[in-house]
Amino acid sequence: MRAIGIILAGGNNHRMKELTQKRAVSAMPVAGSYRSIDFALSSMSNSRIQKVAVLTQYNSRSLNEHLSSSKWWDFGRKQGGLYVLTPAVTADNSNWYRGTADAIYQNLHFLKNSHEPYVVIASGDCVYKMDFNKLLEYHIDKKADITVVCKDMEPGVNVERFGTIKMNEEYRIEEFEEKPIVAKTNTISCGIYVIRRRALIEMLERCAEEDRYDFVRDILIRYKDMKKIYGYKIRDYWRNIASVDDYFSTNMDFLNPEVRNYFFKQYPDVYSKVDDLPPAKYNVGAQIKNSLISSGCIVNGVVEDSVVFKKSYIGNNCYIKNCIILNDVYIGDNTHLENCIVESRDTIRANSYHVGEDGIKILIERDERYVI
Amino acid sequence: MIKKEMIAMLLAGGQGSRLGVLTSKVAKPAVAFGGKYRIIDFPLSNCINSGVDTVGVLTQYQPLRLNTHIGIGIPWDLDRNIGGVTVLPPYEKSSNSEWYTGTANAIYQNIDYMDSFNPEYVLILSGDHIYKMDYEVMLDFHKANGADVTIAVMPVPLEEASRFGIVIADENRKIVDFEEKPANPRSNLASMGIYIFNWKTLKESLIAMAEQPALDFGKHVIPYCHEKGQPLYAYEFNGYWKDVGTLNSYWEANMELIDIVPEFNLYEEYWKIYTKSEILPPQYISSDSVVERSIIGEGTDIYGKVYNSVIGCGVTIGAGTVVRDSIIMNNTCIAANCEVNKAIIAENVVVEEGVQLGIGEEAENDTAPHIYNHGIVTIGEKSVVPKGVKVGKNTVISGVTCADDYENSTLASGKTLIKAGE
Numbered sequence A: 001m002r003a004i005g006i007i008l009a010g011g012n013n014h015r016m017k018e019l020t021q022k023r024a025v026s027a028m029p030v031a032g033s034y035r036s037i038d039f040a041l042s043s044m045s046n047s048r049i050q051k052v053a054v055l056t057q058y059n060s061r062s063l064n065e066h067l068s069s070s071k072w073w074d075f076g077r078k079q080g081g082l083y084v085l086t087p088a089v090t091a092d093n094s095n096w097y098r099g100t101a102d103a104i105y106q107n108l109h110f111l112k113n114s115h116e117p118y119v120v121i122a123s124g125d126c127v128y129k130m131d132f133n134k135l136l137e138y139h140i141d142k143k144a145d146i147t148v149v150c151k152d153m154e155p156g157v158n159v160e161r162f163g164t165i166k167m168n169e170e171y172r173i174e175e176f177e178e179k180p181i182v183a184k185t186n187t188i189s190c191g192i193y194v195i196r197r198r199a200l201i202e203m204l205e206r207c208a209e210e211d212r213y214d215f216v217r218d219i220l221i222r223y224k225d226m227k228k229i230y231g232y233k234i235r236d237y238w239r240n241i242a243s244v245d246d247y248f249s250t251n252m253d254f255l256n257p258e259v260r261n262y263f264f265k266q267y268p269d270v271y272s273k274v275d276d277l278p279p280a281k282y283n284v285g286a287q288i289k290n291s292l293i294s295s296g297c298i299v300n301g302v303v304e305d306s307v308v309f310k311k312s313y314i315g316n317n318c319y320i321k322n323c324i325i326l327n328d329v330y331i332g333d334n335t336h337l338e339n340c341i342v343e344s345r346d347t348i349r350a351n352s353y354h355v356g357e358d359g360i361k362i363l364i365e366r367d368e369r370y371v372i
Numbered sequence B: 001m002i003k004k005e006m007i008a009m010l011l012a013g014g015q016g017s018r019l020g021v022l023t024s025k026v027a028k029p030a031v032a033f034g035g036k037y038r039i040i041d042f043p044l045s046n047c048i049n050s051g052v053d054t055v056g057v058l059t060q061y062q063p064l065r066l067n068t069h070i071g072i073g074i075p076w077d078l079d080r081n082i083g084g085v086t087v088l089p090p091y092e093k094s095s096n097s098e099w100y101t102g103t104a105n106a107i108y109q110n111i112d113y114m115d116s117f118n119p120e121y122v123l124i125l126s127g128d129h130i131y132k133m134d135y136e137v138m139l140d141f142h143k144a145n146g147a148d149v150t151i152a153v154m155p156v157p158l159e160e161a162s163r164f165g166i167v168i169a170d171e172n173r174k175i176v177d178f179e180e181k182p183a184n185p186r187s188n189l190a191s192m193g194i195y196i197f198n199w200k201t202l203k204e205s206l207i208a209m210a211e212q213p214a215l216d217f218g219k220h221v222i223p224y225c226h227e228k229g230q231p232l233y234a235y236e237f238n239g240y241w242k243d244v245g246t247l248n249s250y251w252e253a254n255m256e257l258i259d260i261v262p263e264f265n266l267y268e269e270y271w272k273i274y275t276k277s278e279i280l281p282p283q284y285i286s287s288d289s290v291v292e293r294s295i296i297g298e299g300t301d302i303y304g305k306v307y308n309s310v311i312g313c314g315v316t317i318g319a320g321t322v323v324r325d326s327i328i329m330n331n332t333c334i335a336a337n338c339e340v341n342k343a344i345i346a347e348n349v350v351v352e353e354g355v356q357l358g359i360g361e362e363a364e365n366d367t368a369p370h371i372y373n374h375g376i377v378t379i380g381e382k383s384v385v386p387k388g389v390k391v392g393k394n395t396v397i398s399g400v401t402c403a404d405d406y407e408n409s410t411l412a413s414g415k416t417l418i419k420a421g422e
Helices: A014-021 A037-046 A061-066 A100-105 A108-112 A132-141 A197-209 A215-221 A244-253 A257-265 B017-023 B041-049 B064-070 B103-108 B111-115 B135-144 B158-163 B199-208 B217-227 B247-256
Strands: A003-008 A051-055 A081-085 A118-123 A126-128 A146-152 A163-167 A173-178 A187-196 A229-233 A238-240 A280-282 A287-289 A291-293 A302-304 A319-321 A336-338 A340-342 A353-355 A361-363 B006-011 B054-058 B084-088 B121-126 B129-131 B149-155 B165-169 B175-180 B189-198 B232-236 B241-243 B283-285 B290-292 B294-296 B305-307 B322-324 B339-341 B343-345 B377-379 B396-398 B416-418
Touching (some): A003 A108, A014 A244, A037 A126, A187 A238, A244 A340, A287 A291, A291 A302, A336 A340, A353 A361, B006 B041, B041 B129, B064 B084, B103 B111, B149 B165, B149 B217, B175 B217, B241 B247, B339 B343
Parallel strands (some): A003 A051, A146 A229, B006 B121, B396 B416
Antiparallel strands (some): A163 A173, B129 B241
């Protein structure tokens, strides 16, 4: 592969509400046994990108833990490998990452010390599979300076938290608006870009001189008419999880057999850190309908239309409907949960009753757990 | 300089012929167990949990699955710069090329491997038991007694003692005598086939006994050490230990895992069992399914009803199918509207629509009643069972079978259907 990878995983998003008190968006658990960043990492690994940097800043403990070994994505190599780059105080810089462009600029050595001609930039908060080789071929065919991966959203979907793109018939980008109040198109940027490494270094250096820090605003939008920026449409599944509603519905998408088949059964696989957990166990009284259950769970109650992450315990006579139960949750007996996201490692006392009345309720109880 | 206090040698070369078609293509230590594990995961996990980071795995019979599973030892954290896991198959020598002819002979042929780590102690293990044991505690016992050899033993009911190698020890646990499968046992301490040797003692005995045909630990090496008057001690182990050597004991040990609080608990944090997980996604359980008293591995899709069963990873159970009291291993597919009773179905099997397994009256198996009994239906790996056939109890199916292989679409109880080739 003639590209290196950069995954932007530093961000927080207020739309995630309490869920990012614990972790960066990129470390959010997704689909029972993965974390959001696994999708970008696996796509890069499967595209034979050998050298990948993950830029982290906000609340990165959980993400660092997940990335503590690079072997799960096959990045434990002599050549290249996985680089987790956090902001560092140096002789001539004592700032945090002030934006996406600044984050890459502060790690310019990573770009300068590589020899691959191209860079694939992706964000860690999206769920998708992608062959970056095809993207790179397209980029070369179009003789583009920058290629932006984009997706046509269904009509009616609110695109106000994305960048929207208008292209001409050759797919050259004519308009790029960041988080428009009234969107002119329903084509959005997926936050995945290809660019020549030398060109990126030049642009970032120029940005830095002018105290500009944002990749979208200060590079894509600013250079739109000067450089040839093309769009590459992704037609397969792609979702961004960086809001509570999108996070919830992305997880629920995995109850759909087509989505499961696409991610879990079709080549190539998505990889994640392996937790050594025993198989899920169903005792007398367990009744599961249309749900995903992950390894290490022990289920004694009723679970319907839900996604239960790893190592959760569901007590006797519980009723769980339309919920996301994150990792290592203990739910006491006779509990009724509906339309909730239960935060990981939480303990829900027996006989609790929680229903998300208008929308999804995020449940963080922090009760003490008494382990027998 | 390389120096390891204790290294382990894991005997994994046996076929385990009493597991019938389950081991026709894989060695017994590579047979699946408990939904996502393989039998060898238990001793390997015990090693790393006990702080033994150098393990030689001796393979001989059908080693492919075992080799792939072990790889460079990543799942057990046995990928080490020095030591780690090494697969040791028999090899050609300038003179006297031979297979591993016995347990101790296999170890004898790998003296150079052991010597290269300059160990004080060598732990000998076998790859076909289900248990959790801290070998470090056993080593402490070995050192405290100043033993040359320590044998792990467990108390068995006296009436069953005649099936085991029995150890007779004095009140200080010093071994006085041995009996191999005695008619009238003098003790109820059965040898578990787990030994700690002082490396010097082991090396010296193996070289002295090298000419003995089918050199075996229980039959030759241990008695040799005993006769020479070296101090031998018995280390009593009282935890869960299961020999899964027969289809029925294999079936029982799996079924014990689904008890509410099983005697052998896989959910304990402090003594994890590690395995190579190829399949990661969660399992899906559909709207019309029932799952009760079962354990299920990753990536399995359940559309039917499952009771009292152990289901592996990547399995599909079709709509309208009812599975009871069965073990279904990785990547097997049971189509819609089947009935599966007390069956052991190996990996990558396809059971087509409307098949009934384990029905009717019991009858003794016609080819190997000592292997296929207790009413269990056994299906070997990569087999195909065609649409709509009825299969009785104590039956065996192996190979890609088609409708013509079944008279009146039926395989009566006690019948064997083994088709060679692909």
